[in-house]
Amino acid sequence: MNKVLIIGAGGVGNVVAHKCAMVPEVFGEITLASRTVSKCEAIAADVKMRTGREIATAQVDADNVAETAELIRRTGARLLINVALPYQDLTLMEACLEAGCDYLDTANYEPKDVAKFEYSWQWNLQERFLSAGRSALLGSGFDPGVTNVFTAWALKHHFDEIHTLDIIDVNGGNHGHAFATNFNPEINIREVTAECRHWENGTFVETSPMSLHQSFTCPEEVGTYEIYRMYHEELESLVKHIPTLRRAQFWMSFSPNYLKHLEVLQNVGMTRIDPVIYQGQEIIPLQFLKAVLPNPGDLGERTKGRTCIGNVITGVKDGQPKAVYIYNICDHEKCFEEVGSQAISYTTGVPAMIGAKQMLEGSWRKDGVWNMEQHDPDAFMADLNAHGLPWTCVELTPDQAAAFQVA
Structure with missing residues (x-):
């Protein structure tokens, strides 16, 4: 059974939680975590109402590598779906390396104190993900994605x-x-x-x-x-x-x-x-x-x-x-x-679920750090038609x- 950890309980996190719950054959145990656990609990209640599925919730400081790594170990997650803030990409990738977990995000890293977003920081982790036998998929939203x-x-x-x-x-x-x-x-x-x-x-x-x-x-x-x-x-x-x-x-x-x-x-x-x-x-x-x-x-x-x-x-x-x-x-x-979310969140959250699905099913999972266009597009394109986009x-x-x- 595939276990996944979703970090981020905003509009996109809400969509990802719902859409993962709708594909039980791929997403087994789902944990939704955020700094504010009450947001996760509200989403979990709505997921239960709409899909009948129970998802777990947890509190986590996504800026804390050790705390996030411990949550990954505790949940047994194979994949961390990062729909938190771009500032937290690197700490979450570090936590995945520490705990032995694959990684997916929807937007590239951006420092808090400089309005500059680029992939260089994440691409620089390529050798470490290769050596650890872990896979990272970058930018699995709509644009990018x-x-x-x-x-x-x-x-x-x-x-x-x-x-x-x-x-x-x-x-x-x-x-x-x-x-x-x-x-x-x-x-x-x-x-x-x-x-x-x-x-x-x-x-x-x-x-x-x-x-x-x-x-x-x-x-x-x-x-x-x-x-x-x-x-x-x-x-x-x-x-x-x-x-x-x-x-x-x-x-x-x-x-x-x-x-x-x-x-x-x-x-x-x-x-x-x-x-x-x-x-x-x-x-x-x-x-x-x-x-x-x-x-x-x-x-x-x-x-x-x-x-x-x-x-x-x-x-x-x-x-x-x-x-x-x-x-x-x-x-x-x-x-x-x-x-329960508008289309901006939906068009980002659905591709995050689909990217995670491709990784968990194996077709898009390969060691290292990869962008979307580096994978075969056909199954992803088919899933867009099947899952709402x-x-x-x-x-x-x-x-x-x-x-x-x-x-």
Whole structure:
């Protein structure tokens, strides 16, 4: 019986717990742990109500390697599913090495005191995971995650070479708040205010945050949205593992309302990550802002609309130009009905479960530290269709490809 330990009891942790419980033939004993055990207990009660399955709960400080390693040993977990904060990736990987457990996360490591997320710290653990006979899967969310698998699947089935990649993430949902983030506010705001980087002719080119934008019309009447170019972590691994890429870009939709609020917050210093002294106490403005903004985990009940996330890919096949668009559309209200979370959490949590399933079943388990596109994509793509994230691939004519090429 496969035993798994899920660390993190936010919106994504809620989805992962529910979706793992729905696949009992793969996920046997499930333990959900967090710093705040009451959050785990609330999720466990909902899992029991919706699926009939009991899952265990535990308290853990994910910043404490020894404490986490002891929890791994106590639960007998074969796999740790990390849906905590990116700051905790390295300590959780260290705990897995200490306790003899495989590892999976949904976002790459980011230091607390520097708004810089990259894979180098985790890639540097490759030899140690190899020597320990342990396996680590990095970035098994949607973007990164599914978008990496979309690219690998396209290369396997549609292209001899991929030349351009545009990842386009549109959230057409409306939660009714004046301003809120769809996932952890601290991580979200650090991400969208970082310098933009895109891949062009063999190097990363840096530009001002969200300085390039344009309109994009989603398929299936999701709507037309303004999308902004920004840096996202899957670009770093994709350009490393797909050497024929000449250009790779990431785009995300933002409303004028969101951008105006963000501009004001930046102007008054509320997005700072360096400490300030307030009434004799040291505080981080962005962490204080997180405390007063709506909790993303509470948005599901009031969010309506759909997400549309996918890849526009061009390249050559049999010497001829070719272009495809691979995408998923996800409905916020249907996600909430199924697992009690909105689509942003759902589209991250379902791929985390699927990545864990691939590892536990053996097809994606190999010693070392790996990114999503380094595995065979076919079983993962099939599981997306089977577990709530069906995808569509359409071939584009040259004219259609030109319309989709958002650069």
